[in-house]
Every structure is written in C-alpha cells, then in structure tokens.
Amino acid sequence: MNLKYLFVLFGGILFGFGLTFSGMTKQEIVLSFLRLDDLGLLFVLGGAAILTMIAINLAPKILKKPITGGTYTKRSRTLNSKVIVGAAIFGVGWGISGQCPGSAIASIGMGNIPILVGIISMFFGAYFQGIILNRFEKPAN
Amino acid sequence: MFPLGISQYLIGGLTIGLGVGLIYITTGLHATQSSFFDTTLSYFSNTPYFKKKEYLDSRFWRIILAIGLIIGASLYTILFTKGSLYVTSVQLWRLALGGFLVGAGTRLSKGCTSGHGISGVASLSTASIFAVITFICIGILTAIMIQTMGILP
Numbered sequence: 001m002n003l004k005y006l007f008v009l010f011g012g013i014l015f016g017f018g019l020t021f022s023g024m025t026k027q028e029i030v031l032s033f034l035r036l037d038d039l040g041l042l043f044v045l046g047g048a049a050i051l052t053m054i055a056i057n058l059a060p061k062i063l064k065k066p067i068t069g070g071t072y073t074k075r076s077r078t079l080n081s082k083v084i085v086g087a088a089i090f091g092v093g094w095g096i097s098g099q100c101p102g103s104a105i106a107s108i109g110m111g112n113i114p115i116l117v118g119i120i121s122m123f124f125g126a127y128f129q130g131i132i133l134n135r136f137e138k139p140a141n
Numbered sequence: 142m143f144p145l146g147i148s149q150y151l152i153g154g155l156t157i158g159l160g161v162g163l164i165y166i167t168t169g170l171h172a173t174q175s176s177f178f179d180t181t182l183s184y185f186s187n188t189p190y191f192k193k194k195e196y197l198d199s200r201f202w203r204i205i206l207a208i209g210l211i212i213g214a215s216l217y218t219i220l221f222t223k224g225s226l227y228v229t230s231v232q233l234w235r236l237a238l239g240g241f242l243v244g245a246g247t248r249l250s251k252g253c254t255s256g257h258g259i260s261g262v263a264s265l266s267t268a269s270i271f272a273v274i275t276f277i278c279i280g281i282l283t284a285i286m287i288q289t290m291g292i293l294p
Contacts, residue, residue: 004167004168004170004202005201005202005205007163007164007167007168008164008168008170008172008202008205008206008209009205009206009208009209009212010160010163010209011160011161011163011164011167011172011206011209012160012164012172012205012206012207012208012209012210012212012213013160013209013210013212013213013216014156014157014159014160014163014209014213015156015157015160015161015172015206015209015210015213016160016209016210016211016212016213016214016216016217017156017160017213017214017216017217018152018153018154018155018156018157018158018159018160018213019153019157019210019213019214020153020213020214020217020218021149021152021153021156021217021221022149022150022152022153022154022156022157023145023149023150023153024153025214025227026227026229027229027231027236027294028229028230028231028294029145031231031284031294034280034281034283034284034285035281035284035285035288036281036285037144038142038143038144038145039142039143040143040145040146040147040149040150041150042150043147043150043151043154044150044151044153044154044157045154045254045258045259045262045273046154047150047151047152047153047154047155047157047158048154048155048157048158048161048255048258048259049158049258049259049262049263050158050263051155051158051159051161051162052158052161052162052165052259052260052263053262053263053264053265054162055158055161055162055163055165055166055263056162056165056263056264058166059165059166059169062166063166065169066166066167066168066169067167067168068167068168068169070168070169070170071169072165072169073169074264074265074266075171075173075256075260075261075263075264075266075269076264076266076268077251077252077257077261077266077268077269077272078268079267079268079271080268082249082250082251083250083251083252083268083271083272084250084271084272084275085249085250086245086246086247086248086249086250086251086272087246087250087252087257087271087272087273087275087276087279088246088275088276088279089242089245089246089249089250090242090243090246090247090250090253090276090279091246091275091276091277091278091279091280091282091283092239092242092246092279092280092283093238093239093240093241093242093243093244093245093246094239094243094254094276094279094280094283094284095239095279095280095281095282095283095284095285095286095287096235096238096239096242096283096284096287097231097235097236097238097239097240097243098229098231098239098284099236099239099240099243100174100243100247100253100254100255101174101175101177101178101243101244101247101253101254101255102174102210102253102254102255103254104240104243105174105177105207105210105211106210106211106213106214107214107227107229108211108214109210109211109212109213109214109215109216109217109218110214110215110217110218110222110226110227111218111226111227111228112226112227112228112229113228114228114229114231114233114236115229115236117233117236117237117240118236118237118239118240118243119240120240121236121237121238121239121240121241121243121244122178122240122241122243122244122247123178123181123182123244124240124241124244125178125240125241125242125243125244125245125246125248126175126178126179126182126244126245126247126248127178127182127186127244128241128244128245129244129245129246129248129249130179130182130186130188130190130191130248131188131190133190133249134188134189134190137189137190
C-alpha cells in the first residue's frame, strides 16, 4: 500500500477515535453544546487546533518537505460572502440536527444506522450546492 | 457549564489533533472533512464543478480518511463500550433536513468544523475564524429555537 495512504488511514483512525472519545459522534452531546448546557465542545476544537497548529508550524522546520512528497502549505481561504453565508447555512443544519461532516461519518463506526440518512442528505446538499455554483463559475479552460 | 467534566473533551480533541498533525507532517495534506462530499461526487457527476483537478487529485485519499474515521470509532466502541452500539434519538427528519443544509453550507463555505474549526484556525486564517464564529453563533440560535419549539432531544 502506498505510504501516503497508510499515513492518512492511521491519522484518520486517530481522528475518528478522538471524535468518539470526546462524544462528538453523539448528536445529543453536540446539541447540548449548542443549547449552552455543556460547553465541552470548545475543548475538543481547542485541543485539536492547538496540536494541529504546532504540527503546521513545526513540520517545515523538521523536514524540508513531507515524507511522501509535495510541499507544506498553510490552509488558506479568501474571506468572501460565500464563506460566511455558507457557514450560516451550515450553522442552521448543525443546530437542527447536531451533525457535522466528520462526526457523522465517524458515527457509522458506533453502529449509528440512522446517521446514514444524514450523510446521504449531506451528499444531496453538496450536489445541489455544486450544480448551483457551477452555473456561476466560468469553465476551467 | 461542564456537567460531564472536561477531560473526555480535551483528551478527545488532543487525539484528533494528533491525527491531523500526523497526516500534515508526513504528507503535507490538511485532513479536513467536508471536501469529501465534493470529491466523492466527482466519481459520479460530470458537472464541471465536481471535475476540478484538486477534487480529482484528492478524491482517493479522502475516501481512505473517511474509512479511517469509521475504523477509529469502531475501535472505541470495541474497547470502551464493550461493543454496545449507539443509535441517535434525533428524529430522521432532522437528520435529513439538517444534513442537507450541512452539505450545502459547508461546501459553499469551503469548510466545516474540521476544515475551518481545526485546520483553518490552526493556520490562523481570517476567513476560517470568521466562519467558525458564524456557524457557532447561528448553530446556537437554531438549536435554542428548536428546543423552544418543544422539539427534543
């Protein structure tokens, strides 16, 4: 197996394990955060972001480039209305259902069969967004 | 504020960060989640939007990442809950409606709780920080409205 995929798989297992350990794969716990009953979710985001920040800043200093090739780049997005309107739409969906993409996918591993309805709906939502946006985007060439 | 304590949240969050950090150090990839929907749709749709080079180049490792998430959650279930499964009590209509909005919103925003919330914040991206503030505030407003309407859990 390609080394890159092995690292992604191993990191993904840690990601899924951490999501589940923290309770984020249970929609009720996410909803209890959004109702301000239990603010623990902030420690999940904070803990994950701090270690990721250390990795992003340390990696280029230890290694010139990633073991599997390529380059180190920070994640950057241009701030525009799409970012904010999209985040607001996501917020409504999150508040209705307590689901976000990663926690929903991981939740399958706990045997949470109903979450498949949520994930299939996410695909429909992404598809709908894509075909709408496709009308406004200029062709690649 | 913290009826279940903070240790499960902090340990879980640090484990997530370990996974994301490991993937970044070894491969340079940002292990974010919501792009998975667009990149996987590129296998099925001929719409130019889904046929972008960045989607075609990343669609396979994003499937591997999703499989990793499921394995990680299964491992937890085997080790910590003695195989007792979890099934959400959130109604199907909420999973469906909420899921649709999550799919559309995260892709329009180009990030979700992991893309903006973890990798974006860790990169100190202004766009991501504004996105996180937006989805947390709107999420809280929506969840409280739903609760006020008497819809539980």
